[in-house]
Amino acid sequence: MKLPCLLLVAAQFSRVFGLWPQPRSLQTGSSALKLAPTFNILVNVGHAPSDLENAVSRTKTFLRSDNLGRLVVGRGASDSAAVQHAKSLDTLELSLAHGAAVKSITDEARLPIGTRSEEYTLHVPADGSSATITANSTLGLLRGLTTFEQLWYEYGGQVYTVEAPISITDSPAYPYRGFMLDTSRNFFPVSDIKRTLNAMSWVKMSEFHWHVSDSQSFPLEVPGYTDLASKGAYAPSMIYSPSDVQDIVAYAGARGIDVMIEIDTPGHTAIISAAHPEHVACAEASPWTTFANEPPAGQLRLASAATTNFTAGLLASVARMFPSAIMSTGGDELNTECYVQDPETQADLKATGRSLEQALDVFTQKTHAAIRAEGKTPAVWEEMVLDHNVTLGNDTIVLVWISSANAAAVAAKNFRLVHGPSDYFYLDCGAGEWIGDDVANSWCDPFKTWQKSYTFDPLANISESQAHLVLGGEQLLWTEQSGPENLDSIVWPRAASSAEVFWSGPGGNLSTALPRLHDLAFRMRQRGVKAIQLQPMWCALRPGKCNLDS
């Protein structure tokens, strides 16, 4: 009498939907297993760093508070009989591999990109004996804990899985798995950034690319350059103080996330004129369409020695605020006409006998030297290698944004690159033109769905010999039409697409990904991140039924 019942149960259970990103290697069984009321996590790490202890506490909290019912009709009702008689799991043990040095999660997460250890193994036996996570670093243990949290569902007060035993060996396909936030077009309080870092950590992202300033506002209080924010922020309450920055980078680090700050130069700097008009050409020049891609116009006087020194000093001071080994100096969308019509720049070029391109080369070398002196490797937007002829260190990281088609050209120049192409990863596309008296579509229409992002191929048109140059990628939110009001809803769960592409590798199946992505979105909502509904709940509860062929 037992066998038919068991078979029925197995057929209903299907598979673990909750894992995102999908582990590189996963074996699951079909036994029910529940967390014991006394369930605990043991940290078998001598002198365990406090950020690891805190990560364990968070996991224990999530296991208790996620309260996520399985996404099937009836939620967990059909599991309850099996769960009632299931074995109980008392303990999860965390261990570092033999000989691994004990370092904090934070320290590991801030190592140069490509040298961080994130791999882990996870075993959940079916018989109730201890589950284990083993890794070569505390960061790897954190990644394992994050996976462990996604194994469990709740029904009738029981926290359980129906797929024990579970065995996972996991490591990221690419080290750079990022999200970029623009805090200049509109401002985001620290609490919004922290909530975003939470969600990023749940999908094992590794880099927060913080585009902190732009032409519209300068919300960062920089020691020695405080007038940039006091005169260039939208309001005194819309400034990130040095202690805010410390708070954010510590919060990120503890969650396995490095913070790459970007001070975009020499373009996208109009607002610097509020404090230092002497350093900005064509500030608020009209019509802005002649001098910039969006209002207001204004660029640093790159040919001026004084402006170059000012910028180098600013960048160095910002560099000292951030512990990361990388920092972006921007370099996108330089407008030539702005400099052609700027008498000061023309005089500077004439005095030095340089062309604008030569002046840009000098400017870039000096500003990069300034951040290298602070121990940072520079990152730049793609134009700096594709459209200009500036001298860049071989180790410079290039951020591809204009088109996915441009990555191959960057790789061909032998630069390391991060994918952030507007045609796949721009989260702001598709909301229409924001220029006031225009009824056009957004320039990067249409909206980039999770499906579109999910189909991205990091190695498209990149030769095997250049594949090592691809560090990973990021989804990006430019905030002309965003603020705290729609931050979560515009980012999540869509940004999880690239997190899986760059962790699990590309080529994932949309149909099998969707139920897992629903699961992730539901779990995010349970945790206070307002991830949107991707489909009617009818579909979320019936995997596959809302596919084209069903």
Add this chain to the structure above:
Amino acid sequence: MKLPCLLLVAAQFSRVFGLWPQPRSLQTGSSALKLAPTFNILVNVGHAPSDLENAVSRTKTFLRSDNLGRLVVGRGASDSAAVQHAKSLDTLELSLAHGAAVKSITDEARLPIGTRSEEYTLHVPADGSSATITANSTLGLLRGLTTFEQLWYEYGGQVYTVEAPISITDSPAYPYRGFMLDTSRNFFPVSDIKRTLNAMSWVKMSEFHWHVSDSQSFPLEVPGYTDLASKGAYAPSMIYSPSDVQDIVAYAGARGIDVMIEIDTPGHTAIISAAHPEHVACAEASPWTTFANEPPAGQLRLASAATTNFTAGLLASVARMFPSAIMSTGGDELNTECYVQDPETQADLKATGRSLEQALDVFTQKTHAAIRAEGKTPAVWEEMVLDHNVTLGNDTIVLVWISSANAAAVAAKNFRLVHGPSDYFYLDCGAGEWIGDDVANSWCDPFKTWQKSYTFDPLANISESQAHLVLGGEQLLWTEQSGPENLDSIVWPRAASSAEVFWSGPGGNLSTALPRLHDLAFRMRQRGVKAIQLQPMWCALRPGKCNLDS
């Protein structure tokens, strides 16, 4: 020495940006005027209804709590000198016109569409003497209070205007100014609906079109038909009880909003099969693409006498839950193949000797008779008059949705109509295809920006003799990709576009509208509705500077 100073002040003040919708007649001056600390609102209405007293309380609260600084650089800083020496306004007096009957806001708001009195006059003298609102109904007084709230800014603890005296004579161009919410594809708690009603009232909307049920879920508990929700809602917590409905209609009524409920029939009813499989043809038939425009397939067996009686009884019971004079029976997207392949329907047609169209006519006549017996005028989607040949009462209201081009055809058939065209007013367009394994754009791409909606012409291609048939219009949110998480951000401030088109009349200027719309969005955020940023805050603070020609 005084004159140059005054001129400077006048130049800086520009105009009242905060009014939305724009009053039909508006005169403003250039004097500063502040609210006295003892400011009070006197209701010169004998036996004032409690919903008017409550509206006055809300206005007093908003005047104290909006704390909205003017959207200019420095916010109100440049006003403070003038405000310091300004007269104080002590009193706003509300009066009904001589001979006007005293009725509650709620009762007035639920009168048949086109018979409600919403007009009012508002005077704010510059000398500190009492401001006045006069109207022919308490609903008109409410509209005036809503305008009054939008006149004031805050700086340094002072609530003030810089444009006294202010004189407004106002009335709506069209009586139906609506918003439609679909609570079937995804569920919205009562609190979300109430917050939406708040925002609707702030832009003087008059109709909440509640598309409560559809094929995916049936969240309405209907007396006598409670199994529809108990078996067809997503969860027990995702059901609107009769007391929830009472709560919602009372909340709406007090805010000048009528609630038009819609039970979409005979299509869009698949989930009824959960409780009554006998009434549903092709329920969850596969592939859904053959039987429905989206999953799941399933339509009421319109040729069945039993199903017709069931539907009529259901509609009558729903009608009794709602005090409005109108009710929608739906009628969109009927799929013929579903009935062709349904043996029961084919047998019913054969037995009665009717064609499918004839059966639809009988079904519609009987269901409409049922709601007319409850005192309701029916509303239907456009297909019922453009694609089918059913017998409809002359007073039936037709909801145009497929295309703005179809309104003229509806008017040509001499039906009253409400504009809700997907090409202007669908708030969900542009978020990409939601079918799981598809990477297409959304069917109604692109995103409908506020600018697009704002350019809508209610009388395009409609003859002068048929113009009286146009009741107004509504923006609509179908919620395949929405839930509580993005309700505010997808609706506001965009839905304010049509609110102005149908109150102030079409033809508004995008450039002068935008600063007012920013103001509205900022005020909404101050009041807890998460309206999104339409532009970088840099633009919001500098009216006109982010237009194409600036």
